[in-house]
Amino acid sequence: SIRAKVEHPFRYIKQVFGYDKVRYRGLAKNKSRLYLLAAFSNLLMARKELQV
Secondary structure, three states, X not given: OHHHHHHXXXXXXHHHOOOOOOOOOOHXXXXXXXXXXXXXXHHHHOHHHHOO
């Protein structure tokens, strides 16, 4: 299902990077931090292919 495909990136964002609760720091700051964490989680998931 579609939900199973997006569970792994959110697990990295929540558990590895500690983004459990969203604190209100302004919408721009929250959005930029979430984009950065999504990019890092993509790198972590793709590290096996990147080590080739």
